[in-house]
Structure formats: structure tokens, C-alpha cells
Amino acid sequence: MGYAPLTLQGVARRIREALTDPEGGEADAWLPIREFLDDFRAAAPEVRQAMIEARPEPTGDPRFDAYLAALAEHLAIHHNLRVPEWVEEPGRFLDRWWFPTRFRSLHAMALVESPASFRRRGIFIDHTEFERC
Numbered sequence: 001m002g003y004a005p006l007t008l009q010g011v012a013r014r015i016r017e018a019l020t021d022p023e024g025g026e027a028d029a030w031l032p033i034r035e036f037l038d039d040f041r042a043a044a045p046e047v048r049q050a051m052i053e054a055r056p057e058p059t060g061d062p063r064f065d066a067y068l069a070a071l072a073e074h075l076a077i078h079h080n081l082r083v084p085e086w087v088e089e090p091g092r093f094l095d096r097w098w099f100p101t102r103f104r105s106l107h108a109m110a111l112v113e114s115p116a117s118f119r120r121r122g123i124f125i126d127h128t129e130f131e132r133c
Contacts, residue, residue: 005036005039005040005042005043005047005051006032006035006036006039006051007036007050007051007052007054008036008051008052008054008056008068008071008072009054009055009056009057010032010036011032011033011035011036011056011068012056012057012058012059012064012065012068013056013057014029014031014032015029015032015033015059015060015061015064016057016058016059016060018031018032019059019060019061019064020060026061029059029061029064033067033071036051037130039051040075045079048075048079048081049081049082052071052072052075052076052081052084053082053084054084055084055086055089056068056086058091062091062094063094063098063100063123065091065092066091066092066093066094066098066121066122066123067100067118067121067123068092069086069087069088069089069092069093069117069121070087070092070115070117070118070120070121070123071117072084072086072087073087073117074115074117074118077117087117092121093120093121093122094121094122094123095122096122097122097123097124098122098123098124099124099125100123100125101125101126106126107124109126109127110124110125110126111124113125113126113127114126
């Protein structure tokens, strides 16, 4: 059996596992997101829609549920894909703003640079969010 790229359903499952692992936590929850982005970049255009299409189950943290919806919408728009319907579910929007960085000094930049799909959900990221070292 060949390698299958990670889907957002798989990402949600792995985030849920990380958040419930006593030795894991929020820091480990970011790892499947990074892996997904690597897989998405490497995937053929016809595979990318399937990677974002299926509705991810709740992660146990509304911030990550909203983040996955923002990510799916952002990738769909920027790669000429169909925006999945599940991204509009009420549980995919936050009531309080979230800056997924521990550096308050980056908040002002994130307010300006955050893509629309993230801003409209109350999530503020900077331009480095999708970069890999």
C-alpha cells in the first residue's frame, strides 16, 4: 500500500489525541497541521480537494476546530478548489479572538497580515504561519 497524504480529518484526529495525551498538549497539536501543509504542497492538484473536503470531527478545542475551517477555506481559495460546506458550521467560528503565538509583540502584525478566512473566524496569524524552515 502506498503513501496517502494526511487529510484534515486525520489532522483533527491527531490534534484530539495530542490534546488528551498527558505528555502531549497544545504544542504537539501543531505537528499534524505542519505535516498536512507539507503533504498539501506536495500533492497533485487533483488530490488536494480530497484532502480538505471531508468534515473533520471536533478536536476538543474550539480554537483548533475554527483553525481547520479557516485553513481549508484559505487553501481552497488560493488553489482554485471548492470551499467545503463544513467550514461554515457555527462551531467553526470563535467568540473570542485567538492569536496562536505566545509572543504578544506579534499580535499587531497578525491583525494586519491574517488572511480573511482566519480573520472572519477570530484567528490572527502572521505571514510566517505557512512557512517551513
